[in-house]
Amino acid sequence: xxxxxxxxxxxxxxxxxxxxxxxxxxxxxxxxxxxxxxxxxxxxxxxxxxxxxxxxxxxxxxxxxxxxxxxxxxxxxxxxxxxxxxxxxxxxxxxxxxxxxxxxxxxxxxxxxxxxxxxxxxxxxxxxxxxxxxxxx
Numbered sequence: 072x073x074x075x076x077x078x079x080x081x082x083x084x085x086x087x088x089x090x091x092x093x094x095x096x097x098x099x100x101x102x103x104x105x106x107x108x109x110x111x112x113x114x115x116x117x118x119x120x121x122x123x124x125x126x127x128x129x130x131x132x133x134x135x136x137x138x139x140x141x142x143x144x145x146x147x148x149x150x151x152x153x154x155x156x157x158x159x160x161x162x163x164x165x166x167x168x169x170x171x172x173x174x175x176x177x178x179x180x181x182x183x184x185x186x187x188x189x190x191x192x193x194x195x196x197x198x199x200x201x202x203x204x205x206x207x208x
Contacts, residue, residue: 072111075122075154078176079115082189088114092147099146104139112147116185121147122174124154133165140171150184 076087090112097105111122123143125131136153143151153166153173166173172182180189 072109072122072124072154074156074176075111075124075174078174079180082180083116085116090114090119096146096148100142104142110147112149118185119149120152121149122152122154124156130159130162133162133169133171136166136171137169152182 079085079087092110092112097110107126109124109126111124113120113122121143123139140151150172153171155162155173155175158166158173158175158179163173163175163179167181170183172184174180174182178190180187182188
């Protein structure tokens, strides 16, 4: 989660204020959610949110994430933002289609309820020659 905090600071210029989990919020979650994810409760742009990162390297489907969102948001009583170290193109497109908030540190930040969509793109550098080619003259 340290990579997430530094990425958000880099792209927004704001520090994330880490908060403690609300009393008993983790106990309201099913065991598979408590053990399968890492949680970071934080205040971000005056909104309390929970960043959630999958502990295993197994792929998750958008439908699984949607089912987990309702349980997580009711337990924490605030919006959930998924954190991925890597993401497939298909999963990214599905998350955007269903307006599910997510962050891929160093690459993309998509939080629709805050109207945020930041996408890191590689800059292509072009070089100019000092002279014209024979066909251009």
